[in-house]
Amino acid sequence: CQNRENDKKLVAFLPQKLNIKPNNNLDYDVAVFYTGGKDSSYLLYYLAKVLKLKVLALTWKLPYMSDNALQSIENARKDLCRAL
Numbered sequence: 001c002q003n004r005e006n007d008k009k010l011v012a013f014l015p016q017k018l019n020i021k022p023n024n025n026l027d028y029d030v031a032v033f034y035t036g037g038k039d040s041s042y043l044l045y046y047l048a049k050v051l052k053l054k055v056l057a058l059t060w061k062l063p064y065m066s067d068n069a070l071q072s073i074e075n076a077r078k079d080l081c082r083a084l
Contacts, residue, residue: 022053029053034076036069041076048080055080 022029030047034040034057048055057080059073 020047020051020053027054028056031056031058034059034073036065036072036076041072044076044080 020030030053032040032044032047032055034044036059044055044057047053057076061070
């Protein structure tokens, strides 16, 4: 890491929300872009099952998506969706 000292000067330009509380007055508590990959799958699971939030998971099918990603999306839909 030749740039380690420069890294200390970097700041996030996106706001971070660390505590998300459920809101009974809204249909969803949080929206997540879900790709079917392991990172977004874990985030979706964590928000929905651990934090018990109402999650709107957004994705779109791209021509180059892997079969594993498509299967993960289908599994999440079956396991995490609730009837509206």
